[in-house]
Amino acid sequence: MNRLALPAVLAATFGIVLAGAGCSLKPQRSEARQAEPKYVFPHAPHVEGEVACVACHAGIADAKKLEAGIRHVQLPKTPSTDDRCNGCHDTDVTVEVPARNEPFRIRIDHAQHVAQVKDCRTCHVKLPEPGDQESPAPPMATCTSCHDHQADFNAAKCTPCHVDLKGYVPQTAFSHAGNWMKVHGSMARPTAESCAACHDQTSCAECHASQVTPARPSVIYPEAVDKGFIHRGDYVSRHIIDARADPASCRSCHGSAFCYACHTEQGVTTSAVNVRDPHPPGWATDTGPKGHGDAARRDILSCAGCHDNGASSTCVACHQMGGVGGNPHPGSFLRKHRGEADPSSKAMCSACHTQPLP
Amino acid sequence: MIRQTPLLAALIALLAASAARADTVEASSTTLLLLGQEPRYRGGSRPELVTVAPVFEILTITARDIENGFSDDLRIVLSTWGAIDLAERRWDAGTDGGRLTGDVTTGYVQAKLLDRRLTLRAGRSMIATGVARMIQLDGGQAVVVVPIARAQLSLSAYAGVPTSQRFQTRDGLKSWNPVGGTLAYGGRVAAGLPIPGVAGRGFELGASANVVNDGGETVRQEVGADFRVQPLRRSNLTLAGFGTFNLPEQRVAEVSAALTTTVTSKLHVTADFKRVEPSLLLSRDSILSVFTTSVWTELGAGATYNLGRGLHAGVDAHLRAEPGADGSGSDLGSDLRARVSWESGRTIAGLELFNLDAYANGYFGTRVWARRNLGKAFVTGDVLGTFFREDVNGQGESVTGTLTAGYQLPLGFTAVLSGSAGMTPYLEQNYDLMAKLAYNQTYRTAEVR
Numbered sequence: 001m002n003r004l005a006l007p008a009v010l011a012a013t014f015g016i017v018l019a020g021a022g023c024s025l026k027p028q029r030s031e032a033r034q035a036e037p038k039y040v041f042p043h044a045p046h047v048e049g050e051v052a053c054v055a056c057h058a059g060i061a062d063a064k065k066l067e068a069g070i071r072h073v074q075l076p077k078t079p080s081t082d083d084r085c086n087g088c089h090d091t092d093v094t095v096e097v098p099a100r101n102e103p104f105r106i107r108i109d110h111a112q113h114v115a116q117v118k119d120c121r122t123c124h125v126k127l128p129e130p131g132d133q134e135s136p137a138p139p140m141a142t143c144t145s146c147h148d149h150q151a152d153f154n155a156a157k158c159t160p161c162h163v164d165l166k167g168y169v170p171q172t173a174f175s176h177a178g179n180w181m182k183v184h185g186s187m188a189r190p191t192a193e194s195c196a197a198c199h200d201q202t203s204c205a206e207c208h209a210s211q212v213t214p215a216r217p218s219v220i221y222p223e224a225v226d227k228g229f230i231h232r233g234d235y236v237s238r239h240i241i242d243a244r245a246d247p248a249s250c251r252s253c254h255g256s257a258f259c260y261a262c263h264t265e266q267g268v269t270t271s272a273v274n275v276r277d278p279h280p281p282g283w284a285t286d287t288g289p290k291g292h293g294d295a296a297r298r299d300i301l302s303c304a305g306c307h308d309n310g311a312s313s314t315c316v317a318c319h320q321m322g323g324v325g326g327n328p329h330p331g332s333f334l335r336k337h338r339g340e341a342d343p344s345s346k347a348m349c350s351a352c353h354t355q356p357l358p
Numbered sequence: 359m360i361r362q363t364p365l366l367a368a369l370i371a372l373l374a375a376s377a378a379r380a381d382t383v384e385a386s387s388t389t390l391l392l393l394g395q396e397p398r399y400r401g402g403s404r405p406e407l408v409t410v411a412p413v414f415e416i417l418t419i420t421a422r423d424i425e426n427g428f429s430d431d432l433r434i435v436l437s438t439w440g441a442i443d444l445a446e447r448r449w450d451a452g453t454d455g456g457r458l459t460g461d462v463t464t465g466y467v468q469a470k471l472l473d474r475r476l477t478l479r480a481g482r483s484m485i486a487t488g489v490a491r492m493i494q495l496d497g498g499q500a501v502v503v504v505p506i507a508r509a510q511l512s513l514s515a516y517a518g519v520p521t522s523q524r525f526q527t528r529d530g531l532k533s534w535n536p537v538g539g540t541l542a543y544g545g546r547v548a549a550g551l552p553i554p555g556v557a558g559r560g561f562e563l564g565a566s567a568n569v570v571n572d573g574g575e576t577v578r579q580e581v582g583a584d585f586r587v588q589p590l591r592r593s594n595l596t597l598a599g600f601g602t603f604n605l606p607e608q609r610v611a612e613v614s615a616a617l618t619t620t621v622t623s624k625l626h627v628t629a630d631f632k633r634v635e636p637s638l639l640l641s642r643d644s645i646l647s648v649f650t651t652s653v654w655t656e657l658g659a660g661a662t663y664n665l666g667r668g669l670h671a672g673v674d675a676h677l678r679a680e681p682g683a684d685g686s687g688s689d690l691g692s693d694l695r696a697r698v699s700w701e702s703g704r705t706i707a708g709l710e711l712f713n714l715d716a717y718a719n720g721y722f723g724t725r726v727w728a729r730r731n732l733g734k735a736f737v738t739g740d741v742l743g744t745f746f747r748e749d750v751n752g753q754g755e756s757v758t759g760t761l762t763a764g765y766q767l768p769l770g771f772t773a774v775l776s777g778s779a780g781m782t783p784y785l786e787q788n789y790d791l792m793a794k795l796a797y798n799q800t801y802r803t804a805e806v807r
Contacts, residue, residue, distance in 0.1 A: 072656060086416075113621045140557065150552035151510055155503040157474050159431050164382060166424055166800075172594045173558020177626035178618060179660035179674045186598045186616035186630060190548065190562050190586035191513075193477065193501055200420050201484055202437045205464045208484060208492045210526065211523040212461040214414050214439040215450070222776040225727035225738045226699065228707055233742035234756045234782040238721065241746070245680070245691070245716030248612075248636040248654060252491060257523035261447045267399035273402040289683050298687030300762060301649045314644045330651045330685075333425045336608060347575055348643045351511035 012291050037098035040137065041075075043127035045088075053120045055084045060115040066104040073097050106137065117146075156197040165198040179227045210253045247301035259305035267304045269316055297330065313351075320352040361704040381423035383801040394790035396449055407785075423721040425783040429454035429469035429478075445777040477501040481537040485711040486514050488546040488566025489582030489602050494521045495542055508551065512564070515545035534638070539577050539641075544568035548584075558594070562586045579605040585742070602664060604638045611638035626664075629675075652681040658693070667700040680717045689717045704731040720747040734766040751783035758782065 040055075054061055060075040079085030080092050117123065123143075126136040143149060143161075152158070153173075158165055170176060174194065175188065188195050206217050206229050214220070218229040231239075244248050264267045268278040277283075282290050296303050307313050318325030329337075342356040343349035391413050397405040416439040424432040440460035443451060451459045464480030479499040483494050497518015504511040538620040548564030563585045570578035582602040588594065599615040607716045633655045640647040658676025663670055682687075692715045699708035707728040713721050722775040723744040730737050741759040750756075758780030766772050774794040781787060 027618075044522055047661050055735065084760055095648065104557050108784070110633070110797040120468065144557070145556070145605070150554045150557075151505060151508075152553070153557050155510060155512070159423070159474070172556060172598065172620075173588060175594055175622060175626065176621055178628040178662045179619075179672065180628070181661065182674065183598075183616035183618055185620065185628050186600060187550060187586070187596065188486050189488060189563055189585045189600050190598055195486065196557075200433075200435045201464045201466070202435060204484055204492070205437065205494070209463055209494050211715075212482075212494070212521055213464050214416060214463070215392075215440060219392070219792070220388065220414075220794075222740070222778075223729070223738050223764050223774055225729055225740045225762075226708060228409065232740075233758045234744070234780055237746075237750050237756045238723075238744055238785045240750060241714065241716060241719040244655075245678070245693075245720075246654065247713060248634040248639055251636060252638045255523055261523075265449045266405065267401075268426050272399070274399055276637050279578050293666065294684040296646075298652055298681045299636070299654070300646050301639070303649075304640060304644065304646050308640065308644050308646050315649075316647055316677070322465075328649050330649070332609075332651050333648055335734045347644065351645055 036100050036102050036133070038130070039128040039132045040130050041073075041095060041128075042130055044129060047121070047127065049088055051084060060110050063110040064112075066106065066108060066110075068103040069098070069099065069101045071100055081103060089357075104166075107160050107163060133323070153194075156191075156194040158197045168345070170196065170198075208253060210258065211255070244299060244302055249297055251301050251304075256304050256306075256308040263306055270309075293328075296328075316351050319352060372708045381425075382421070384418075384420045385797070385799050385801070386416075386418045387797040388414070388416040389795045391793045392415065393792070395785065395788055396446070397784055398446075408446040410446050410448040412441050412448050413444060426469075428569045429471050430474050431468075433468040434466075437466070437473055438465065439463065441502040443531060472502075472534045475503045475505075479593055482521065483546070487514060488544075488584055489568045489580045490516070490544060490566065491568070491602075493542055493568070493570075494588065495519060496521060496746065496779045497542075510552065511601045512548040512562075513545070514547075515543075517541070539570040539572040542568070542570040542578075556588075556591055556594075556634050558596070559588045560592065561589075572643065575643045576606065577643050579642070580611065581605060593619060602638075604635075606642050607633060607638060609638060611635050624664040625661060627659065628665075630657075630676075632656045650685055654681070655679040655688075656693075660695075670697075670699045672697045678716065683717075691715045691717060691720070705729070715747070719750075721745060722747075723751040738764075742765045747785075749783075753783040756780070756782040758788075770797055772796045772798070 046056075054119050056075050057072045060072040063070075063072060075084040075095060075097065076085055077306070082089075111141065114120070122145075123138040125139065125142065128135040128267075140149075159250050162168075164214075176184075176193075205340040206213060216225075216229070216235075217227070218232045221227070221229070247258045260269055266272075267274045267276045270277070279292070280290065283292050287293060292303075307315060315325070315328070317323065319328045339341075341351040344356055391411070393409070393411045395407045396410050398408050399405040418437040419434070420436075421434045423433065424434065426432045431646075438461070440458070441451070443457040443459075444656070447457060461807050462482050464482055464484075464784060466479050466483040468477065468479045469476050477500070479501075480497075482494065483499060484494045485499060486492055495516060495518030497516060499514065499516040499791055501512065501514040503719075504513070518541075522538050531666070544567050546564050546566035550560060550562040552560040563583075565581070565583050567581045568578060568579075569576065580602050582600065584598070584600040586596065586598045588596045595617070597615065597617045599613075602611040603615045604611045610633075612632070612634045614630070614632040616628065618628045619628070620626050633653065635651060635653055637647055637650045637652065656676050656678045658671065659673065660674030664674035674693075674695040676695060679688040679692040680691060681688065681730065692713070694711075694713045696711045697708065699706065705728065708726070710725040710727075711723070712725075714724045721740065722743050725740070725742045727740040728738065738759055739759070741757070743754045743757045746753075758778060760776060760778040762774060762776040764772055764774040773796075774792075774793070774796065776792040777791075778790040779788065798804065
């Protein structure tokens with residue numbers, strides 16, 4: 001089947017989804033948050049004056065969910081005559097609290113919490129003041145002071161309390177500070193599901209799924225100059241050195257097919273139409289440092305970039321039993337396999353061992 | 359992947375149709391035109407240059423919290439692309455085939471069941487835990503977390519067909535991709551003891567296994583162990599470790615460990631160690647897999663420091679032990695990196711230095727980059743120079759530079775124009791142009807439960 005068929009189907013699906021989404025969803029851009037009006041109410045003096053929060057936040061004690069556009073704010077119309085206010089307010093102050101429509105990022109049942117916690121300041125340790133663009137979210141420590149979320153955290157059960165974790169930066173566990181790119185693999189192996197709480201696999205695949213990605217991230221996003229993208233700039237020249245310095249690093253993402261596609265275009269593979277020999281003179285026959293034997297024992301993955309071709313590998317012609325190449329196996333291999341059943345009965349071994357060992 | 363394509367497409371298409379009722383939908387579309395030159399060797403004394411001009415369309419959609427009657431947080435993640443080569447076929451489109459290429463980078467459906475203790479994933483996804491080594495499968499994965507008193511037991515299992523190199527072109531041996539094969543399966547069992555008080559604090563110990571078959575032959579068969587420890591109340595000090603044992607060869611393929619900690623609010627430190635036998639990363643049905651047992655080791659540490667006023671600095675140093683000339687003994691080398699970045703208002707800039715000293719060759723390099731936001735417009739610059747210890751293709755250095763300008767259009771669109779030029783060992787002078795129209799948008803329902 002043509003490989004384009006699937007992307008074509010998915011592209012059509014994408015269009016359908018977007019069309020449907022456009023009917024019922026509102027776009028959520030970063031500018032939308034910036035476009036929200038700034039806070040106007042001075043919370044600090046009212047907290048200092050120990051004014052009850054519900055004096056202004058009417059209905060919050062009964063709210064079972066947070067809804068965009070509903071802020072549960074109803075300021076007393078005549079504070080000078082309201083007993084909750086007239087201790088400080090001699091005159092009526094008019095404060096127009098602008099509407100805010102940004103969806104909440106937290107799901108919480110205030111009715112349940114207010115009934116049990118009583119003091120709003122237990123969670124709302126910091127409040128927005130006039131001029132603030134956003135309201136400070138209650139720190140998660142306030143949640144964990146009552147709720148034992150440790151198991152949830154370790155199991156990456158962040159929803160349903162968090163709508164999603166986009167935009168949150170880990171501050172304690174899994175802090176991405178330092179040389180995170182270097183250690184993130186080791187940190188992720190035991191806890192990949194925790195990573196998945198924030199990262200969909202699209203972000204992993206951009207670097208790790210080289211077999212199916214369209215191009216390097218630095219090619220697709222040249223404007224993201226501050227990102228730690230892999231293989232920036234003229235990596236073609238550096239890859240020769242990197243591949244020999246840390247072949248396992250290349251191999252963890254790239255198979256021989258990746259090497260082969262470009263090397264064939266450059267005429268440096270055995271199956272290229274116009275072959276040019278990339279090896280120095282004496283490569284095939286020298287037994288010392290200039291020969292291929294030492295190089296292969298040192299770094300077999302560099303050989304594999306071109307020569308990993310199963311039974312039709314160029315190695316077989318000389319290294320098969322009775323061939324001029326002799327025995328290529330390292331000592332440890334011989335110790336482990338000595339006395340095993342007839343190697344000519346195994347598919348891979350039979351490429352060289354066409355007959356039972358004597 | 360080819361045999362699974364219709365089923366996968368049908369599955370994703372069916373479920374994607376419900377994404378319109380998701381709480382959050384993120385969508386992006388990137389239309390990309392590249393224009394550049396690549397060397398081709400077609401006989402004679404030197405390669406010739408050909409012009410490549412691929413046009414890409416990259417689509418990504420993520421829908422979370424899709425309303426349904428059977429699971430929590432039903433999620434669809436899909437990233438796919440198609441390309442057409444307007445001029446010569448680019449090298450990474452493969453060595454044969456037509457001008458049209460495309461693939462699915464990621465595409466899976468995820469659901470959480472049993473009070474979110476069971477996670478099911480189906481489609482094209484990666485397996486990141488344990489010994490799977492980021493294998494990407496067309497298949498399924500299940501992860502279940504079982505609480506036992508204060509501890510928790512985590513079980514995961516997966517099975518599927520490993521994705522293959524999209525430009526796989528050779529006959530002969532089937533598996534020559536590190537994750538190639540016709541069937542992969544495995545899983546992980548882990549026990550964890552979360553400690554209340556600080557997010558992430560606790561212990562986790564896991565054991566995992568991974569098997570890949572290719573046409574009936576076993577090409578990978580590994581078991582592994584991993585752990586994560588965050589022991590302290592007042593620190594995020596975290597230590598993680600991992601080991602892989604290759605069952606067919608009865609040898610340790612890889613051992614690694616990493617440590618990360620925020621020492622002060624301004625200083626963060628990492629350290630890591632890795633010992634690997636690269637030959638064990640080859641398929642077990644590769645002739646080359648029985649030629650060597652060489653070992654490569656790396657040990658190092660790094661630190662980043664917030665200098666204030668938007669200035670951050672970081673250094674990273676690793677010692678490396680490679681096999682000696684004949685594959686035995688050790689040759690010591692190093693990998694050093696330093697980075698300074700600065701952010702002030704609408705400007706960010708950075709300087710990176712790196713030096714690799716390896717057995718076969720080495721290089722010193724520097725990269726300077728900057729970005730300036732100008733209202734809805736932005737410009738970026740990026741220059742990367744590398745100086746080789748020993749010449750590459752007869753040349754001692756490589757310098758490339760990129761200038762990019764972009765403008766944020768209405769309705770979530772961004773237009774970007776980028777040009778690169780350079781002098782490299784393989785191209786005396788090279789120029790590349792890129793034009794991009796990107797659409798990035800997040801949709802949310804008006805009501806959040």
